[in-house]
Amino acid sequence: MTKSNPGHYFEDFKPGMELVHATPLTVSAGDISLYRALTGARHALYSAETFAAANGFPALPVDPLLAFHVVFGKTVPDISLNAVANLGYADGQFLKDVYPGDTLTAISEVIGIKENSNGKTGVVWVRTRGENQKGETVLSYVRWVMVNKKDPSSPALDPVVPDLPDAVHASALTVPAYDDWDDALAGSKWRYGDYEIGEKIDHVDGMTVEEAEHQIATRLYQNTAKVHFDAHAQKESRFGKRLIYGGVVISIARALSFNGLESAAQMLAINAGTHAGPLFSGDTIYAWSEVLDKATLNDTTGALRLRLVAAKNHPCTDFPLRGEDGKYAGNVILDFDYWAAIPI
């Protein structure tokens, strides 16, 4: 009997089951530097202690997406080692700011299972939370994955399909208070009132991703999914090469969106997300955004609900999304729906 981790198969997941994932991580200033250097992130709120302090933060906070990837990464050995596909995200909430020195532990609860009609795979829904060293939940999200069965002949439990919101309601958002937002330092004069529902923004810049970059980023998060790292084994795979972790795409697209959404710095919630296509080393990511909704949170702060779309090797001047058949256009790799705070 081997001591190396075989991962969980579809039959192993039971509704209500809780998994405490290995390797809590103390996030540090080093992680902040690496996140910036690997993604190009440049929001003042997550770059400058002075800017953060002027807006109610006791120290320089960690970018919410960095915290998200760290928590997500921990779940891979238990949830998706035998996954066929990462199907979606829902109800992602950033509840507490994370600071260097905080230790994040990831815990998942199985909230749904449904065997596929082919009897070979099934869908598993988990709610994952990241806890800090005080036991506070700093973030929480649902994702669902398609997982192989170990034994196709094993009987399936009754399906349980969770009821998930299309989007986090604005009233549920954690509300920051921006006391002293400096437009020049933030990089834009555009604030809450300047963005209109339906408005589309081409983020213009492109970012090419190299094998070393995505591997370094994915290991930073301690995400161990083999498809990102093992070129030898991937030669026999469908694509014949390493796949880039979808979180790398999310973070780079989000960093590109600085150009046009400079002051929408703080991600408050992840409503939904689809990895519409694979990204490989050498590909160039472009991105555009659409304002889906707006909400006033308090006197100083509003929120924009944003669709962030990334395409590869295709500048986004034409806002690519879906073809006439309703399917994602060939170059679209990400369709991501989130709330971000923005000063009023």
Added chain:
Amino acid sequence: MTKSNPGHYFEDFKPGMELVHATPLTVSAGDISLYRALTGARHALYSAETFAAANGFPALPVDPLLAFHVVFGKTVPDISLNAVANLGYADGQFLKDVYPGDTLTAISEVIGIKENSNGKTGVVWVRTRGENQKGETVLSYVRWVMVNKKDPSSPALDPVVPDLPDAVHASALTVPAYDDWDDALAGSKWRYGDYEIGEKIDHVDGMTVEEAEHQIATRLYQNTAKVHFDAHAQKESRFGKRLIYGGVVISIARALSFNGLESAAQMLAINAGTHAGPLFSGDTIYAWSEVLDKATLNDTTGALRLRLVAAKNHPCTDFPLRGEDGKYAGNVILDFDYWAAIPI
């Protein structure tokens, strides 16, 4: 009207105009680690807290070139997004040490403009300063760039050409006091008195640069110039591929110069600098130095004025610089003139 940054064109720059650049950055121990890992820097003064403390520094300082690149990086979206060429540097002074936890803000003043005779471009001179969170200027330099006009038919302002020094005068250098310099830990027995004006040093080692490395470094500094990152767009450019940020060349050449200039650890001023040719991924940087001048600063410390020359794919045993036509030799990529402190 787009919200993404179109950058400034030649017509947008007026003498006296001040630009506060976006995204101040809190420099951290993580940045120090990355700078070392990306450049090969190994001066004891910027590596070991104990060594720094023995020589009058209250903590481990940040390499002056790291601070320089951070400040420079911030200026790109406002100064050189539509630049055709980065023409030169002058009067660069390192005025205050930078430590982890310091937040650097970049501010530029336009000090000169001159339209080119073709009517399509013009030269813009800016003095950029980096300020820390106390409002102290930690470094200051002039650079000039050739920038496109938005509209070739727009009338030009009267030219203003600043009067710039060939070199920072030794009497203007910020003077450290090296109380307890340890030759063994510094890596060399050679001190101020051992270097002669006119002496040339081949730094021997070569460093090959990969796409991932220069991209990670350039993002570390939050420098967003497209030519460094967008391989897809660069396919249509003059060189057909990504160009490496000149600051990467400066830092790697400087790190190579450790071998022969070990104790000239602290850069005090940048007198001039020319990026004589482009560097691409896969190229190998070699470097040599010439002692241009010397100055005694105080009882413990002198300064060497050094020319640092970098060449690509060409070891510097023959000290390459200019051809018989007076132009830079084909493999020369950097001609950089600076002052460094060295113990007496």
Added chain:
Amino acid sequence: MTKSNPGHYFEDFKPGMELVHATPLTVSAGDISLYRALTGARHALYSAETFAAANGFPALPVDPLLAFHVVFGKTVPDISLNAVANLGYADGQFLKDVYPGDTLTAISEVIGIKENSNGKTGVVWVRTRGENQKGETVLSYVRWVMVNKKDPSSPALDPVVPDLPDAVHASALTVPAYDDWDDALAGSKWRYGDYEIGEKIDHVDGMTVEEAEHQIATRLYQNTAKVHFDAHAQKESRFGKRLIYGGVVISIARALSFNGLESAAQMLAINAGTHAGPLFSGDTIYAWSEVLDKATLNDTTGALRLRLVAAKNHPCTDFPLRGEDGKYAGNVILDFDYWAAIPI
């Protein structure tokens, strides 16, 4: 006369000679982040402050292999710049934990020399120790290298061959006390009693290494060996390309060994190590381990003596080691023998 470092030749080494190596390094949280991001290390003990604190550590410690590489890196300019081969390691002991903020200085003593019969090279044995800022030895090891003679006609000193142990004796190991080891957070229920002498574990996962990754890692340690960095010069070498630093192989193989040895987190000693073959960019590392010995250290903690074998481009399901001729199998690149602590 050149001021750049020519390195030491065989004739320069005399038994009893002490070399204080250049560039002490203050290890930081940034180094911890980079080490994780470059190797995939994910032991809870070196990732989470909370986990370390629960097991008797006053802060998050630095992975012993990171400290080892830092100390090793410093020795390269003095010991192995003119080395032909790195022949072996012995008697490596991790004596004190290293924490961010500690400054490591490397000092070597020549403990053996023996000229080879060809008269052109000789073997040099050195004992290197890493000292922290309090002058405490945090680690110590012996390595021996084959070094070129400067002048083949120069007479050799009498040979001195040190008497080295096959392995560090268990009674000499520094003993941690694991007060509150959490199996779920550590990632495994397997503890001291679950491992048997002779047991072999395939670590399953593979990790492909890129040029940028090994260069960044090797510079992180300030290891300057030219063969890792200078692609231009390496074109004329035996392999025609850059060689990856053996320490990169050790650390990645060790990180892969998490999968099956999750709780054997703390390396206590290096008994021996052979770099059985070269690794190049694009190669994929796989690893397996064998339990060579066991020892109870105290009530809470035991030690496993482990052989860690790495192979390239060859999954380790068949536990590759030696061929019928007794030589290392073609794909084997590392045979490493160490002690690791594990909770009882």
